[in-house]
Amino acid sequence: xxxxVVVGGDAAxxxxxxxxxxxDPNVDVIVFEQGEWVSYGACGLPxxxxxxxxxxxxxxxxxxxxxxxxxxxxxxxxxxxxxIDPSNRTVTARSDAGEVVxxxxxxxxATGSEAVAPPIDGLxxxxxYTLGSMSDGKDLREYVGRARSEGELQQPDRGPxxxxxxxxxxxxxxxxxxxxxxEMAEALAENGFEVHLFxxxxxxxxxxxxxxxxxxxxxxxxxxVAIYLNAEVRELAGDDAVQAVVTxxxxxxxxxxxxxxxxxxxxxxxxxxxxELGETGAIATDAYRExxxxxxxxxxxxxxxxxxxxxxxxxxxLALTANRHGRAIGQTxxxxxxxxxxxxxxxxxxxxxxxxxxxxxxxxxxxRDAGFDPVTxxxxxxSRAGYYPEGGxxxxxxxxxxxxxxxxxxxxxxxxGEGAVHRSHALVSAVTEGITVDELSNYDLAYAPPFNTTxxxxxxxxxxxxxxx
Amino acid sequence: xxxxVVVGGDAAxxxxxxxxxxxDPNVDVIVFEQGEWVSYGACGLPxxxxxxxxxxxxxxxxxxxxxxxxxxxxxxxxxxxxxIDPSNRTVTARSDAGEVVxxxxxxxxATGSEAVAPPIDGLxxxxxYTLGSMSDGKDLREYVGRARSEGELQQPDRGPxxxxxxxxxxxxxxxxxxxxxxEMAEALAENGFEVHLFxxxxxxxxxxxxxxxxxxxxxxxxxxVAIYLNAEVRELAGDDAVQAVVTxxxxxxxxxxxxxxxxxxxxxxxxxxxxELGETGAIATDAYRExxxxxxxxxxxxxxxxxxxxxxxxxxxLALTANRHGRAIGQTxxxxxxxxxxxxxxxxxxxxxxxxxxxxxxxxxxxRDAGFDPVTxxxxxxSRAGYYPEGGxxxxxxxxxxxxxxxxxxxxxxxxGEGAVHRSHALVSAVTEGITVDELSNYDLAYAPPFNTTxxxxxxxxxxxxxxx
Numbered sequence: 052x053x054x055x056v057v058v059g060g061d062a063a064x065x066x067x068x069x070x071x072x073x074x075d076p077n078v079d080v081i082v083f084e085q086g087e088w089v090s091y092g093a094c095g096l097p098x099x100x101x102x103x104x105x106x107x108x109x110x111x112x113x114x115x116x117x118x119x120x121x122x123x124x125x126x127x128x129x130x131x132x133x134x135i136d137p138s139n140r141t142v143t144a145r146s147d148a149g150e151v152v153x154x155x156x157x158x159x160x161a162t163g164s165e166a167v168a169p170p171i172d173g174l175x176x177x178x179x180y181t182l183g184s185m186s187d188g189k190d191l192r193e194y195v196g197r198a199r200s201e202g203e204l205q206q207p208d209r210g211p212x213x214x215x216x217x218x219x220x221x222x223x224x225x226x227x228x229x230x231x232x233x234e235m236a237e238a239l240a241e242n243g244f245e246v247h248l249f250x251x252x253x254x255x256x257x258x259x260x261x262x263x264x265x266x267x268x269x270x271x272x273x274x275x276v277a278i279y280l281n282a283e284v285r286e287l288a289g290d291d292a293v294q295a296v297v298t299x300x301x302x303x304x305x306x307x308x309x310x311x312x313x314x315x316x317x318x319x320x321x322x323x324x325x326x327e328l329g330e331t332g333a334i335a336t337d338a339y340r341e342x343x344x345x346x347x348x349x350x351x352x353x354x355x356x357x358x359x360x361x362x363x364x365x366x367x368x369l370a371l372t373a374n375r376h377g378r379a380i381g382q383t384x385x386x387x388x389x390x391x392x393x394x395x396x397x398x399x400x401x402x403x404x405x406x407x408x409x410x411x412x413x414x415x416x417x418x419r420d421a422g423f424d425p426v427t428x429x430x431x432x433x434s435r436a437g438y439y440p441e442g443g444x445x446x447x448x449x450x451x452x453x454x455x456x457x458x459x460x461x462x463x464x465x466x467x468g469e470g471a472v473h474r475s476h477a478l479v480s481a482v483t484e485g486i487t488v489d490e491l492s493n494y495d496l497a498y499a500p501p502f503n504t505t506x507x508x509x510x511x512x513x514x515x516x517x518x519x520x
Numbered sequence: 521x522x523x524x525v526v527v528g529g530d531a532a533x534x535x536x537x538x539x540x541x542x543x544d545p546n547v548d549v550i551v552f553e554q555g556e557w558v559s560y561g562a563c564g565l566p567x568x569x570x571x572x573x574x575x576x577x578x579x580x581x582x583x584x585x586x587x588x589x590x591x592x593x594x595x596x597x598x599x600x601x602x603x604i605d606p607s608n609r610t611v612t613a614r615s616d617a618g619e620v621v622x623x624x625x626x627x628x629x630a631t632g633s634e635a636v637a638p639p640i641d642g643l644x645x646x647x648x649y650t651l652g653s654m655s656d657g658k659d660l661r662e663y664v665g666r667a668r669s670e671g672e673l674q675q676p677d678r679g680p681x682x683x684x685x686x687x688x689x690x691x692x693x694x695x696x697x698x699x700x701x702x703e704m705a706e707a708l709a710e711n712g713f714e715v716h717l718f719x720x721x722x723x724x725x726x727x728x729x730x731x732x733x734x735x736x737x738x739x740x741x742x743x744x745v746a747i748y749l750n751a752e753v754r755e756l757a758g759d760d761a762v763q764a765v766v767t768x769x770x771x772x773x774x775x776x777x778x779x780x781x782x783x784x785x786x787x788x789x790x791x792x793x794x795x796e797l798g799e800t801g802a803i804a805t806d807a808y809r810e811x812x813x814x815x816x817x818x819x820x821x822x823x824x825x826x827x828x829x830x831x832x833x834x835x836x837x838l839a840l841t842a843n844r845h846g847r848a849i850g851q852t853x854x855x856x857x858x859x860x861x862x863x864x865x866x867x868x869x870x871x872x873x874x875x876x877x878x879x880x881x882x883x884x885x886x887x888r889d890a891g892f893d894p895v896t897x898x899x900x901x902x903s904r905a906g907y908y909p910e911g912g913x914x915x916x917x918x919x920x921x922x923x924x925x926x927x928x929x930x931x932x933x934x935x936x937g938e939g940a941v942h943r944s945h946a947l948v949s950a951v952t953e954g955i956t957v958d959e960l961s962n963y964d965l966a967y968a969p970p971f972n973t974t975x976x977x978x979x980x981x982x983x984x985x986x987x988x989x
Contacts, residue, residue: 094969094974095905095908103909104907104908230968371964371975371979375962375964392964396964398966399966399967399968401971410964436561437581438561438567440572470942472972473939475965475966476943476945476946476963476966477948479964480949483959484953486953493844493861493862495864495865495948496948497878498868499867500561501936502870503941505563505839506840
C-alpha cells in the first residue's frame, strides 16, 4: 500500500489522482485543494459570464462527491499545502481545522498558475477584474448581470448587441489581446457592453500567425469592439472605482476593466522545497514529469514541457497538457511508467463568428534558434466546394523549414463552423511527426462538397508553400 | 518542343494538362474529351439535383475557354479517342468532323469510370437512372422538377419534406446504399419524394465502420427514408416505364429508380493498346503513374493506386486522387519527376443532418491479409464541451494492429457541423505515417469549449483502443 499525495485539485491533479486509483486500487490517493472547486473547466468561464452557461457547477466535470464516493479518492478541499519536506516525504496542509502533516510515497505538485499583474497603476481599484479562478468568474457574471439589469444607456451606437437591447452598457476596458481578452470581448459585447480592448503589441493573438491576427482583428472591428494596438496601458484611473484606462495616447472612460495579460506558474511551494525551476520559470521535469526530487512530479500550469518541434522546454499552460500529463503520472504511479508526450503549443479560440487555431512554431526567431531556416506562406481558400450553397473562407498559414520542407507550424482562421479548428488537427500531426509539406500535400484527406474543395485548404497551403520554399 | 496528349478532360486529365503547361510552357498540350463537359465536379451532382445549385455550369471549375485562352491548352471537346498506337506514338480521335491522328511524346489515359450495371432485369425501362455524368445529372434534375411541378399527392405521410410541401412525390427507389445512394436519398426526400433505398448487404455505407453505418441508417430512418437491407433486387418491373422494385421479399411500387451500385474503370481503349491492367481490373501504374508502356501514364478513375497502409494496389476512384495524380504527372512531364502519393481510401459523406468520414483499413480480413492483427473499438463522445450550449455527439471507430498499436483505419460520424469529417484529417495523417494509438493519444490537439472536450473524441478513441488492444 503506497500513498500518492496531490497538491492541487484541478485538471492535472485530478487526472493523476483518478488514473492512479483506477489502475491500482491499492494506492491511497489524497488530494489537497486550497479552494472549494475541483476539476473545473476554467476555459468555460467566458461562456458562463456571457450567459450561455447557467451555473458555475456546470463547469465542473466531476464533483467532489463523485471523486470521494465513486473513485475512492481522499479529496480535501479548503486545504492549503504550506510546506513540502522531501527528506521526510511529508507535506503540511493548513485548513480551518488546523494543520495536518501527511506522509507520501509519491507526490504531485499541480499548483497551477496565477494571473500576471502587469506594471500598471490602479490595479487595486474597484471594478478591476482578472479571470483565473471560479470566483473571478462569479464576480464577473455578477457584474454583467448588475449592469444589464440596471439597463444603463451609455453610447447606444457601440457594441454589437446594443441594437437589440435598446440599451448599451459599459463602457468597459480589456487589457490584453490574448485568448481571454478576445473571448471576453465577445462575452461582454454580446451583453450589450461597449468594449475597448488594449493590446501592448502591434497585433492581437500574437501566438497565431499575423494573417490570423488580422482576420480576428477585422472581425472584432466589425463587431464594434474598439481595439487599441501598441497601447501601453499606464494607469487604471479613478477614485475608489476605476473610471478610465490611461495609455500614452488615450484616456478612455470605462466602468470596468478586465486585465488578461497572461499567467505565470505558481511555484513558491515547489521552490521552497528545493524543486528546480527551468529557464521559463516553471517547474522543470523529465519526460515522465518527475522533478529533480525523486518521486516528486509536477504537471499542469505550474510546469514546463518539451516542445515537439524544437525539443526545448517551454511554458504553455493549457488544459489538455494538464490532463494528459496528469493521466500519465497516474499511470506511472500505478506501475506503468508513462511519458505524457510533448506539447506543440496548440491552441484554439472563438471570437464572435470566427474561429482560429494554431500549432507548432510560427515565429521565425524561435525557428532559427532551433536550427531551422523558416519560410511562411498564407493562403486563402474556400471552406467548401465553390458551388455549394453554404460556406466561407479558410486562411491557412504554414511555416516550414525551407531546406528540408519540414512543417514547423500552422495557423488557421475561418468563419465559425467552417472548420479552421478541426482542420488544425492534421497540422498537429504534421508538426509532431516532422513530416514535410510535400508529404502533407499528398495526404488523401476526406473530400465531399459540403466539407471542402477537392483539395482541402490544408493541401492547397502545403502545395503553395512547397512551391515557394 | 514535346507534345503531351491527354485522353479525357475531367479531374485527372485537366490537372495534368494544366500543371504540365504551367511548369513548362514549351510543352504542347492537347486534350481530347469525348463529351461536352470538362473539369466538372461530379461530386456536386446530388446537390444540383436537390436544387441547391442552380446551374450545371456552376459545377465546372474551369471553363473550356479558360483552358484554351488563359492556359494555352488545345482542348478538343466532342472528340472520342478510338485508338492508341504505342509503336507509332499516335492516338486516333473521332469527332463530327471526322478522324484525326495525333502524335504524342507523352500520353495520359484518363478515361474515368462508368456505372456498373448490376444483374437486374428492367434496367432499360423509362424512369431508371444512373448518376455518373453531367447529362445524368441534368436528366434527374428535370425529373425532380417535373414531379414537383405536377405536385402529385402520393402518400402524404412519407418523406421528410412532405409535411412542408403539402404534397408528396414519388415513390422512388434507390438501388445501392453507397455514397451516391445516400446523397440521392437526401436530394430526393428533401424534394418531397417518398424514398425507398435497397441495399444488397446487411448495412449501408459498407466502406465505413459498422457503427458509422448504423448511425447513418438510424438517421435516414428518422428522415422517413425506407431502407431495405439484405435486399437482392431482381427486377425493375413495369411496362415501358418502371413501376416497381422487385426483391426476393418485396414488390415496392415506384415511379422512378436510381441505380447507384458503384463504378468500374473505363479501360477498353487502354486494353486494346496493350496497356496492362492490375488485379483490380483498373490500369496498373508505378508510383509515377506510368503504365507498362513507356511515356504512357494513367490516372483518375480508370487507374489503380497504392494503398498507404497495405502497400497493395487498390481501386478507389475518388476526386482528390484524380486531381493529385494528374498534377503529379503534369509535373513529371514538365521535367520534375513526381510521385503523387498513395491512397488511404478516405471518403466523406453528408446525409441530411449527419456527416461521416472514413480512412485507411477497417475491414479485418483486409487487415489480416496485409499481416496485421486488427482490433476495433468505437467510442461515443461529446463534440463540444459538455457545458457548451451547442453541440452533439461524435462516434469514432479506430482499427489498430493489436501487437504494435499502429493505427490502420478510422471512421467517424456526427451531426452535420459537429466535425466528424474535418476531424478525420488527423486520422489520415495517422494511417499514412504509420503512427501508433499511443502516439496519437498524446497529440497536442487544439481545444476550446466551442470545438471539443479537453480530450478531443479522436484522443479519447485512441486512449480507449490503446487500453483494450
